[in-house]
Amino acid sequence: MHREAKLGLILLLTPFLLWLSLLIVIPHIDLLLVSLRERVGVGQYEISLGNYFTFFTEPLYMVTFLRTAVMSIFATILTLLIGFPVAYYIAKMAKGRAQSALFLLCLVPFWVSELVRTFGWMILLRETGIISNLLQSVGLASGPVEMLYNDAAIMVGLVYTSMLFMVVPLITTLESLSDEVVEAGYDLGGNGFSVLREIIIPHAMPGIVSGSIVVFMLCLGNYLTPTMLGGKESLWFTELIYSQFIVRFNWELGAAFGFLLLILSSVIVWGMLRLTGQSLEKTMG
């Protein structure tokens, strides 16, 4: 390597390594260390697995953890099922101007903050909200209907918030599927269902995987939607982390929760990549 090139490499590596180590790697090591210590006196700490032990012995924590995982997986599947036909429509059925217009329309809601979107759903779903009023005026309900503060409302919010991150990668992969291949499938005697199963879905797999990973991550780490749409009784793991850190000031337990969330997300993302034979570089980069 030339000296000049070597100098360039070092110059470019420096900001990257600083960023990576100071903001990503070291903070997470710190987080792990804090989660592994226990307060034994004022300003005195001891290394122990006590915080993790607390997590596994306290049913409320476990239940919340599992509930968050299961609901996030469910929300991901739902987003995929709802988004796939739309992505297919935009990528393969719409042509020319309509195609780019529809694509842009898909993006518009996501230029506004998640808070605004959640607020919109609150206005729609609450007792004095639009849908409740609509049902009453049509005669389907005799009094105000409360649709907020339950799991279904959380699900609607999660699916809505995540939709873009599913639809965009799906459109990108589906656009690269040439019409001839689909036609060939029909010519060879396939019907709509078998073409979908044998040609379209395998082709869209990278998009499905990267969309699902991002959506799952967003649901798992979401704080706003469960808090605002799920009300006081909603149990979401991020709420536990927040309350340990900010309300109870028990950073040790909060750090352990944070680490568990990180492990859960890594395991599921890794499993998803493994199961479908994809890699992180291919699906994200």
Next chain:
Amino acid sequence: MIPSIPQSRFVTTAYTAYVVLFFIFLALPLIVVAAFAFNDSQFPSLPWEGFTWNWFFGSERPMIGAFHERSILRAIGTSVFVAFCVSALSMVVGLSNAFLFNRYKFRGQSILYVFMLLPLVIPGIVLGISILVASSRLANGLWDGFQWDVEALRPGLWLVILGQFSFITTIATLVIGARLQKFDKTLEEAALNLGAGRLTAIRTVTLPYLAPAMIGAFVVAFLMSFENFNTTLMLVGSDAPLTIAMFDRLKEGSTPLLNAVSLLLMLGSSLLALVMIAFQKKG
């Protein structure tokens, strides 16, 4: 199912209807938020009490409009400041990262690339608490060791900026890297043949080519920072950016003031998005 394969009328109609319904689902919450910004009532809900501009321009209680509400204006200022710092930092580091991964081959590159992508799969709230923990340990260490009180390491704007910068850099790297990959290297070689130095070649040939992607990265970073909630929530001090300020208000109960602010946000971000698309087309 593609247009060139004939389908029954019913199937195509049902499919189109589904897509239309989907877009109604997408638009509905936003339309509702926007519409109630003009409701002449204390609550953003039915019944409709008539049209008013007061939630934007009103200056007297009980209807103080968005343009007269000090705390909201200050929060917008805070958000703009944070977003500006974050985008500038991310764009610069993203540009450097893009060159690093596109132009050089070195040992451990693929591992480092995976590390570069990691912030995308770390939940925002975990990024927030890890930076919170690390910075307070550092701050405590500096205090215990040297009696230095470093205010910037306590929850507040600087930590918010660092926290958002940590994951938005990845996005900026991907946006700029994607364009750099398409760059025709012979153009740069031509500049070198014509006697330009390496840096001159990059400055006069490569960077202008990358400009649309850099502006794109800046705008995307700005919007992501502006609407970030999770990471910010864990790192925020007394100066709350807009999303946090709105969240605090929303918890106490909402007035159409929040709708008015939301509508302004929508207009602002659509404007930014349009600017970005215009630049992308030119490039």
